[in-house]
Amino acid sequence: MNAAFFTVHSDLPREAPGDEVSLSWALRLADVGERARILAAGCGPGADLQVLSRLRPGASLTGLDLHAPFIDRIRAEQPHVQAVVGDMLRPEGQFDFIWSAGAAYGPGVSNVLSAWRQHLAPGGAVAFSDCLWRVPRPSPAARAFWERDYPGMMDLPNHLARVEGAGYRVLGARWLGVAAWDAYYGPLAQRVEALRPNADADLIEVLDDTQAEIELWKAHGGDYGYYLTVAVPA
């Protein structure tokens, strides 16, 4: 990723759709205890860690991300979190709950689910969101965008099959709602607007691309969505 991309994406509250309602739902469904050991894998700038701190103040929280500036920011803003630069395929330790918002697609959902099994304590659960097709025939515009950004994007039946294929049983699942998208795209749209007047050619390219992504969601957001899956080892 280039410097212009990081100019657009630095210091945003979050880097994927998500909201407190869905995280809270997942915690309840997975029966995550007050003193649970929780890993936020691919935690980005740490918005969900803030929510986890509020919802489970007695928990032991670890934030893990490959991108060091995100981890530096979490260390500065959330000193009670153990913030680690590293690969979610190789977390260190045992956890009662592994949470991952819109990040498992990078290393691959099946890969991370397989890797996480040995890091789940007895009775532990995983909860992760991933972008899926919601309709059998998405619009050409949505197809073109996602084939570029997430070529292996699945539909729901194939997603559920891969979760089971990785050795998990689904406890429950739901589509993220509009509020979750707004939490990501709202600040991002404001950033695009603020940067545009003084942007150079490289930055304009990223701004146009980002704006097109947001417009695509407004026009064809029913074709795809983030699906939050809560699962336990089978």
Ligand SMILES: C[S@@+](CC[C@H](N)C(=O)[O-])C[C@H]1O[C@@H](n2cnc3c(N)ncnc32)[C@H](O)[C@@H]1O
């Ligand atoms: C789309 S962002 C979502 C970030 C965050 N979950 C949020 O909602 O703001 C995906 C994040 O996963 C991280 N990531 C990608 N592959 C990773 C890996 N193998 N191990 C750890 N983090 C990874 C990226 O650096 C990025 O911060």
